[in-house]
Amino acid sequence: MKSIRITTPAKKETYDISFHENFEALASALKAQVGDRKLVLVTDENVHRKTEFLKQYFKDLAAELVVLKPGETEKNWSSIDTILKAGFENGLDRGSVFVAVGGGVVGDMTGFAASIFMRGVPFIQVPTTLLGMVDASIGGKTGIDCEYGKNLIGAIQQPEAVMVCNDFLETLPxxxxxxxxxxxxxxxxxxxxxxxxxxxxxxxxxxxxxxxxxxxxxxxxxxxxxxxxxxxxxxxxxxxxxxxxxxxxxxxxxxxxxxxxxxxxxxxxxxxxxxxxxxxxxxxxxxxxxxxxxxxxxxxxxxxxxxxxxxxxxxxxxxxxxxxxxxxxxxxxxxxxxxxxxxx
Ligand SMILES: NC(=O)c1ccc[n+]([C@@H]2O[C@H](COP(=O)([O-])OP(=O)(O)OC[C@H]3O[C@@H](n4cnc5c(N)ncnc54)[C@H](O)[C@@H]3O)[C@@H](O)[C@H]2O)c1
Ligand SMILES: [Zn+2]
The missing domain is CATH 1.20.1090.10 (Dehydroquinate synthase-like - alpha domain)
Structure with missing residues (x-):
């Protein structure tokens, strides 16, 4: 498995963008990364319906699942509320982790929800769009849109890991x-x-x-x-x-x-x-x-x-x-x- 290591000098945080050959390899690497922590996995309806990853491997991951409506217009407080509620209702605590399996919209929102859940818990990015892989999942910008503009509410919090699998692109329009x-x-x-x-x-x-x-x-x-x-x-x-x-x-x-x-x-x-x-x-x-x-x-x-x-x-x-x-x-x-x- 190849990887690209990122180190942010200010907070000395290090994380890897790792590349996984297929969904099976991704699922086992994600399972190992999460370890015995509780997790909420956030995705959207298209990724849930179209990609084989969640269909085949979701059970192995033992996660609570949040399936959001797709699209930029869903990048709002109401979706953040849904993600946070899933965290509270499933007993997540400061030692838990959120996982985004989706494009930039899901990634930005999951990261933001993780950054404010109990003042901040880790999150993992599994980008499922090309844009998510080459840009949105890297660098820790998280957030939502509001009536005053795009990405105006948010935080910078680096992900704990970015896990890339090209198989996602097979279903991408x-x-x-x-x-x-x-x-x-x-x-x-x-x-x-x-x-x-x-x-x-x-x-x-x-x-x-x-x-x-x-x-x-x-x-x-x-x-x-x-x-x-x-x-x-x-x-x-x-x-x-x-x-x-x-x-x-x-x-x-x-x-x-x-x-x-x-x-x-x-x-x-x-x-x-x-x-x-x-x-x-x-x-x-x-x-x-x-x-x-x-x-x-x-x-x-x-x-x-x-x-x-x-x-x-x-x-x-x-x-x-x-x-x-x-x-x-x-x-x-x-x-x-x-x-x-x-x-x-
Ligand atoms: N945080 C950052 O640094 C950063 C950088 C660039 C962009 N962004 C943000 O990213 C967002 C755009 O991301 P995007 O282009 O990934 O959009 P997106 O998340 O809306 O995904 C695009 C569409 O593809 C669908 N989809 C996702 N994965 C799929 C798959 N594997 N198969 C089939 N369909 C799939 C989604 O449901 C959606 O309909 C914007 O909100 C932008 O502001 C953030
Ligand atoms: Zn952009």
Whole structure:
């Protein structure tokens, strides 16, 4: 079993992203990781219904199960309440553990519930989407959305372990693979021209090949996130770079009432941010072309009929705004971004 080790210097926490060959191997590794602790396992209806993992191995895990409704609109207090109640009603205590088996939505919420349950208990991430594997399960950002904006309520708490199994991707719809690719492209723009070029090369291939081979590039993407999170767990500096495409993207998600999913909104947001930068001569137009091109080749839908004015208005609620100043992460070249303060 291969693994990637993450160490956050501030709190000296260490955890592994481990890779498991199949569901059977994942189930036995998860069982060993949990040990004799009580656990609540959180998932959503799609993962529960579509993937064989819970169907076949749930009994072995001796967990209490919480099955949430799927989707970003469920990322709210009511779901947190459901997770916490399952903890209390099943006698979990400070020595217990929560396990998220799902995409970024389930992962963010389970982590947040764990961070406030009896002032904080450990949690384990088992990401079931590509986006969850390469991005959301790593780095300890947890939380929920509220009427004031996305991810505005939350905590930073690192998971105890991240356990990855590619078998989950077999049931994942193409659109969800594309949402994950959007975050991988973002990682390339933020810090690795090589990763971006590898993705560009893959983008020229037919979709079935892309679907198959994208997994080969996932560890590189995870390593980019790992390096940034290790250097700046609390987002005092360079972790902000990972928000490239997200200030626009979160606003697009909000304005579309979450009909545009996170990954696709980030892709549109990356292109908007790149256009904004090129218009101000902060980067070449060639970068904008490459970015549009790679998303088009991967067939990530960049259409967005929301008025730009509405997107800017929604950006006013973004967490990255202090007073009337908004910090935008803009590209300088592929592999390098920087922050720029914009007055609204
Ligand atoms: N914490 C972080 O650092 C971080 C980073 C990036 C994104 N996020 C958050 O992650 C969320 C997006 O995550 P996502 O794209 O995984 O969305 P998601 O969790 O909504 O999953 C996408 C869809 O795929 C379904 N699904 C999940 N696994 C499946 C499987 N194996 N087979 C079939 N269907 C499956 C889900 O039910 C859902 O309908 C957003 O809320 C975003 O804010 C967090
Ligand atoms: Zn994201």
């Amino acid at each position: 193409d659109l969800e693979i594309k949402n994950g690719i959007a975050e991988m492209v973002k990682h390339g723009v933020v810090s690795s021209e090589k990763h971006f070029k590898d993705l560009e090369a893959l983008a020229t291939k037919d979709w079935p090949v892309v679907r198959e081979e994208i997994l080969g590039l996932a560890p590189a993407s995870m390593n980019i996130k790992k390096t940034i999170v290790e250097a700046d767990e609390k987002e005092a500096g360079q972790r902000k770079f990972l928000n490239f495409g997200h200030t626009f993207g979160h606003a697009i998600e909000l304005c579309s009432n979450f009909e545009i999913p996170h990954g696709r909104a980030v892709a549109i947001g990356c292109v908007m941010a790149a256009n904004y930068a090129a218009e101000r001569e902060l980067c070449d137009w060639d970068l904008v072309d490459r970015l549009e091109n790679i998303f088009n080749q991967f067939e990530v839908d960049l259409t967005c009929d929301i008025a730009e004015e509405d997107i800017w208005k929604a950006m006013g609620t973004d967490k990255k705004k202090f007073g009337s100043e908004l910090t935008l992460i803009l590209p300088k070249k592929i592999g390098k971004v920087d922050y720029f303060n914009v007055t609204l």
